[in-house]
Amino acid sequence: MLILVLCMLAGLALVLALVAFSRSRNTSDCPAASQDKSTTRQLPRSSFANASAIQEAIFSREDWEFIKQEGCPALEELFLAERKAVACYWLTVTSSRISAIRHNHLQNSRLARNLSPGQELRLLGRFLYLSLVCRVGLLVIQLGGPLAPANLTAHIQRIADGLPVARENSFAPLREN
Amino acid sequence: MLQLSIWCGGAILEMVILLRGFQGKLLPRFPIFYLYVFSVLFDSILIYPVYKWGTHQQYAIVYWTCQFLAILIGSLVVFEIYRVALRYYPGTSRMARNALLFVFALAIAKIFVYRSNGTLSWLRNAPAELERNLRVVQAFGILVIVGVLLIYAIPCGRNLKGILLGYGLFVGSSVFQLSLLSHFGDSFRATWTFLQPFSYLCFLVIWLYALWSPAPEPVHQPEPPPGDYSRLAADTHQELAKLRVGFRKAER
Numbered sequence: 001m002l003i004l005v006l007c008m009l010a011g012l013a014l015v016l017a018l019v020a021f022s023r024s025r026n027t028s029d030c031p032a033a034s035q036d037k038s039t040t041r042q043l044p045r046s047s048f049a050n051a052s053a054i055q056e057a058i059f060s061r062e063d064w065e066f067i068k069q070e071g072c073p074a075l076e077e078l079f080l081a082e083r084k085a086v087a088c089y090w091l092t093v094t095s096s097r098i099s100a101i102r103h104n105h106l107q108n109s110r111l112a113r114n115l116s117p118g119q120e121l122r123l124l125g126r127f128l129y130l131s132l133v134c135r136v137g138l139l140v141i142q143l144g145g146p147l148a149p150a151n152l153t154a155h156i157q158r159i160a161d162g163l164p165v166a167r168e169n170s171f172a173p174l175r176e177n
Numbered sequence: 178m179l180q181l182s183i184w185c186g187g188a189i190l191e192m193v194i195l196l197r198g199f200q201g202k203l204l205p206r207f208p209i210f211y212l213y214v215f216s217v218l219f220d221s222i223l224i225y226p227v228y229k230w231g232t233h234q235q236y237a238i239v240y241w242t243c244q245f246l247a248i249l250i251g252s253l254v255v256f257e258i259y260r261v262a263l264r265y266y267p268g269t270s271r272m273a274r275n276a277l278l279f280v281f282a283l284a285i286a287k288i289f290v291y292r293s294n295g296t297l298s299w300l301r302n303a304p305a306e307l308e309r310n311l312r313v314v315q316a317f318g319i320l321v322i323v324g325v326l327l328i329y330a331i332p333c334g335r336n337l338k339g340i341l342l343g344y345g346l347f348v349g350s351s352v353f354q355l356s357l358l359s360h361f362g363d364s365f366r367a368t369w370t371f372l373q374p375f376s377y378l379c380f381l382v383i384w385l386y387a388l389w390s391p392a393p394e395p396v397h398q399p400e401p402p403p404g405d406y407s408r409l410a411a412d413t414h415q416e417l418a419k420l421r422v423g424f425r426k427a428e429r
Binding site (some may be wrong): 001002003007008010011012013014015017018019020021022024090097100101104105106107108110111112113114115116117119120127130138 | 208269271272275309316319320323326329330331338339342347350353355359360407409412413416417
């Protein structure tokens with residue numbers, strides 16, 4: 001029975017992959033792909049810097065403690081609602097940036113002669129991990145409010161620090177895009 | 178009568194596919210695929226008289242021999258898809274080659290595990306089970322190619338896409354049918370006798386549609402200078418490192 005189930009799962013996986021393949025369109029004539037490219041261009045460094053400036057304070061408890069001292073429930077409610085929106089925005093921007101980096105990397109790496117499968121797998125792991133983090137972060141904000149991810153990000157950072165890092169000498173000057 | 182109709186329909190479709198391939202000069206582009214279609218047509222012509230006038234044992238021998246030959250040529254079709262789809266993408270080709278080698282290494286390892294039973298005795302006693310296992314290996318091989326094509330967004334022309342879809346769905350349906358046949362045995366055999374040729378007829382229609390006329394080759398990007406990948410990977414690492422810094426800031 002187990003063999004039957006495993007074989008059926010293999011067949012199902014193949015059929016689903018083929019359905020996805022049949023629905024995919026070629027990059028050259030695909031409007032979605034060109035939209036992706038425009039998204040990549042719409043995320044300049046300044047946009048990321050803005051998000052970076054926001055994120056320094058976004059999950060901070062200092063503002064929340066200050067608001068609490070005022071003792072005004074309406075103000076607390078407004079603060080939490082706004083923080084929630086900003087936190088979601090930050091995670092959405094980060095998630096879009098991960099997708100853009102991944103798209104750009106795959107578009108270029110498929111042409112590279114000396115592509116390293118090991119390196120590709122490591123990068124795929126990182127992409128998946130960071131995308132998952134963003135999704136979990138969004139879920140945590142929805143469930144636990146905008147201040148909840150502070151603990152989560154601390155945990156994430158500890159795990160992220162344990163991930164393999166690119167060698168210093170491999171950080172060649174950025175190519176002009 | 179129904180079986181004869183399916184048999185005739187299949188043979189006619191195979192002949193039309195071969196004829197259109199010859200007319201559209203598709204044979205040199207996909208030689209192994211057309212060899213596969215020709216071999217299946219030849220098998221059908223060989224099998225039907227044995228089915229009609231031969232004994233059950235003779236039919237079983239001819240049928241399973243033809244099936245295993247078709248699997249062998251079908252595996253070469255998988256490699257042809259890989260070769261044609263990824264010829265302009267050396268990096269992706271390397272990824273797919275490594276993954277395919279991994280899949281086939283696993284298959285060989287499995288054969289060694291079952292070596293004590295003897296593959297030939299297995300072929301004699303449970304040919305459906307053996308074919309199912311070979312189809313599962315093929316399914317994983319096709320999964321690897323489809324995965325690489327999807328992840329790296331490799332453009333495919335209509336002809337190649339049709340070959341891949343038709344053969345992939347055929348392998349997928351074979352895995353389903355042979356799994357049920359191996360598990361339920363004779364109670365499923367009557368259904369399978371009609372289901373197998375009928376489903377194959379459907380995949381022939383997919384091939385006929387996709388290969389009716391030669392489709393233009395998709396536009397491929399120019400090749401980057403050699404040695405570019407390490408810099409690209411470093412750029413990507415750097416971009417991801419910035420995101421990690423972002424998480425660190427959020428922590429404060």
